[in-house]
Amino acid sequence: MATRHLYVIRHGAADPFGELTDVGQRQSELVGERLAHLPVDAVWHSPLPRAVRSARIVGEHLPGVAVREAAELIDHVPHVPDEMPPAWAGFFDGYDAAEAAAGAALADALIDRFARPAETETHEVLVTHAYPVAWLVRHALDAPPARWLGLNCGNTALTAIEYRDGVAPTVLLYNDMGHLPPDLRWTGFGPGTRP
Known part of the structure; x- marks a missing residue:
């Protein structure tokens, strides 16, 4: 098996309607420029419009690279903890067992598809959402499932993870x-002081 290099971006x-703003378009252009020097084989995106548009913009900087949908990248809650952290209790109001099971199934599908070595050396860009990014990082670090709750990322922030056969995944970058x-950083976060 060969190394799979994942470049994961929100x-x-x-x-509020899920369409990219002018800021989002500019952010997507800039991350596309950053990725342009890499030997990218494919760009995969969530089916939601904000991810589709971001992926197409990134793809414009990667001539000849296929830009395709991957249903596993859709925005979803990957895990609902049995013991709810008090600060998150309101977030999970209204989630029933069926929704939690559907989210867990999507999370498993995401890991099964992307979080493993490849048959040949591959470099893939995943354009997704904050929760799937958090789930991939949590998985790569072998952290407890509820740990995804504390991982957030900014719009078009870059996370890089490598998967090699026989060794644990390597998180090279997170939220870069x-x-x-x-002026384009820290969008997608709530109010607060940021470095």
Whole structure:
């Protein structure tokens, strides 16, 4: 088995209807420029419009690279803890057992498809959402399932994970916004002080 290099990004900033804003388009252009020097084999995206548009913009910087949908990348809650952290109790109000099971099934499908070595050396870009990014990082670190709750990422922040046969995954980058100027960083987070 060969190394799978995943470059995971959250879609650009979007409006309340899920469409990219001008900021989100610019963020997507800048992450596309950052990825342009890499030997990318494929760009995969969630079926939701904000991820589709971000992926297409990224793809414009990667001539000849296929840009395709992967249903496993859709925005979803990957795990509902049995013992709810008090700070998150309101977030999970209304989730029933069927919704939790559907989210867990999607999370398993995401891991089964992307979180493993490849048959040949491959470099793939995944354009997805904050929760699937958190789930992939949590899995790579072999952290407890509820640990995804504390992992958030900014719009078009870059996370890089490598998967090799016989060794644990390597998280090279998480939430890296170095390609964004200060005024385009930290979108997708709530209010607060940021470095």
